[in-house]
Amino acid sequence: MNSRLNISLGRLRLQNPIIPASGTYGFGLEFAKLYDINCLGALCIKGTTVQPRYGNPSPRIAETEAGMLNSVGLQNPGVDKVTADILPRLRAVYHQPIVANISGFSIEEYVQLAKQMSDAEQVELIEVNISCPNVHNGGMAFGTDPSAAAEVTAAVKAVSDKPVFVKLSPNVTDITRIAIACEQAGADGLCLINTLLGMRIDLRTRKPVLANKYGGISGSCIFPLALRMVNQVSRVCQIPVIGCGGISTASDVIEMMMAGASAVEIGAANLTDPYVCMNIINELPQLMDKLGIDNLSDIIGITAR
Amino acid sequence: MQQLRFDISHNEPLTRDIFRMWLICRSEAGCRALKSVQAGQFANVSINGCFLRRPISICDIDDRRICFVYKVVGKGTAAMSEMKQGEELDILLPLGTGFNADNAGERPLLVGGGVGVPPLLLLARQLISAGKETTVVLGFNTKQDIILADEFRSMGCNLTIVTVDGSEGQKGFVTNALRLTDAGHNHTYYYACGPVAMLKALQKELGISGELSMEERMGCGFGVCMGCTCNTQDGARQVCTDGPVFDSRQLIL
Incomplete structure (x- = not known):
């Protein structure tokens, strides 16, 4: 372990800032076959809902320059199965903090999910997803209105013993308004950004590539946009921010932290390079030497100051 | 599943839009991975200029080589069809559950x-x-x-x-x-x-x-x-x- 990589998210200490993002790492078990996933700072599990969900019709995946679109629609086995069957299997191979990403279709569902996940062993952080663009009547509906975002945040905060981070949508006019509303409602931190809503058309069939028509864009093409939003939010909020969106190299990590992120989530890059999180963790110390950085915690928001 | 590097040894058209590519494995680990391939499994091939890998079914194998027979349906497979002998590919394999x-x-x-x-x-x-x-x-x-x-x-x-x-x-x-x-x-x-x-x-x-x-x-x-x-x-x-x-x-x- 290299203490130069240590960072804090509020009262939670991580050995490094690298967290695989929800939906790109499953429940960690496939990656545990490839490398020792205990090298991670934390691990964010697949977004979990109260009821099991099949998700959207296929095709759910499309490609774009330097990125991809997905319209998975929160396919997951439901919170009971996740806490009873899957998390124990993860805990058998993984001993660092687990981030539980939760998605509700009502305030009551968010509250139930937060209670169950907050009670789950080794879950050290609740990530409240109010930004999934692929489901109707839920997800992003809470993330595009400051008062709805605040209401979810306060309700989850009231029942959770674990720190509550809210995952924000970039599909808004001014992300800082949502961020400030969540902070004022008691959020312990923020995570941004979720995917951007996009579309591709198959020129031969003249129909959308995705069966669900629209899907969330991720991958390196969204990095500058995510960086800008992290910078804007970290300038107006006091709570820690997890930067997410298009990060695929150690230098992206440094850049995102300079913009204001205390930790980062790696998303789509895990799908194309399954070893990317491990490689970034291994490469960070050397890159820090080259850039004259003693400790990663020194550079958080250095560009925003 | 392993991440392996292969060298293209042949890449030839079989029809106007279907190609056959033979690749040679460089490492012993790769040859062991080839031995474990089950018919019906696939490989996920990284292609320069494409964000996502391309899943391609495994057509044939021998001791050191693997064969893909693929159809050109888009940007990725079109790029594959233009690759030449000696070029290197980054491939994840074997993937999936094959025929029993x-x-x-x-x-x-x-x-x-x-x-x-x-x-x-x-x-x-x-x-x-x-x-x-x-x-x-x-x-x-x-x-x-x-x-x-x-x-x-x-x-x-x-x-x-x-x-x-x-x-x-x-x-x-x-x-x-x-x-x-x-x-x-x-x-x-x-x-x-x-x-x-x-x-x-x-x-x-x-x-x-x-x-x-x-x-x-x-x-x-x-x-x-x-x-x-x-x-x-x-x-x-x-x-x-x-x-x-x-x-x-x-x-x-």
Whole structure:
């Protein structure tokens, strides 16, 4: 372990800032076959809902320059199965903090999910997803209105013993308004950004590539946009921010932290390079030497100051 | 699954839009991975200039080499078709659940449609070497689209070719041919890969158990993104890990 990589998210200490993002790492078990996933700072599990969900019709995946679109629609086995069957299997191979990403279709569902996940062993952080663009009547509906975002945040905060981070949508006019509303409602931190809503058309069939028509864009093409939003939010909020969106190299990590992120989530890059999180963790110390950085915690928001 | 590097040794057109690529493995770890390949499994190929890998079915293997027979359908496969001998590819393999040759019985039937034919070649080789009386029915649009017929024939399969326009073999779809030739064959089990309409027809018409290989757009290819879901009697399953090969009676098409 290299203490130069240590960072804090509020009262939670991580050995490094690298967290695989929800939906790109499953429940960690496939990656545990490839490398020792205990090298991670934390691990964010697949977004979990109260009821099991099949998700959207296929095709759910499309490609774009330097990125991809997905319209998975929160396919997951439901919170009971996740806490009873899957998390124990993860805990058998993984001993660092687990981030539980939760998605509700009502305030009551968010509250139930937060209670169950907050009670789950080794879950050290609740990530409240109010930004999934692929489901109707839920997800992003809470993330595009400051008062709805605040209401979810306060309700989850009231029942959770674990720190509550809210995952924000970039599909808004001014992300800082949502961020400030969540902070004022008691959020312990923020995570941004979720995917951007996009579309591709198959020129031969003249129909959308995705069966669900629209899907969330991720991958390196969204990095500058995510960086800008992290910078804007970290300038107006006091709570820690997890930067997410298009990060695929150690230098992206440094850049995102300079913009204001205390930790980062790696998303789509895990799908194309399954070893990317491990490689970034291994490469960070050397890159820090080259850039004259003693400790990663020194550079958080250095560009925003 | 392993991440391996292969060198292209051949890359040649078989038809106007289907190509065959042979690649040589450099490492001993890679050769061990090749030995573990099950017919019906696939590889996920990284292509310069494309964000996502391209899932390609494994057509054949030998001690050090792997063979892909792929159709040019978009940017990624078009780029593959232009690659030259000596170029290196980054490949994840073996991926997915393939055919279970143990289920074949004595007289297995293999049915392939178009670019669904390649993964059946390795299976046929296994079944023939296990002494099975192997019948293969392959369907194509037209004579110019026929691939791998000589390979199946020379290994000793009982081969029927079907073309939609009748330009070679029997005219129509594989199901027409099966109705004509199936009587008396008493097939013990079947394996199929091809368009969904073909799989659906086989599921409905063949009165025996079998296995169907599916195709879907994939994000990761190893079971984490939930991008390639299909519906089964047991609910949502991933084409990349639970499949691509499924029990024909489990799959809801």
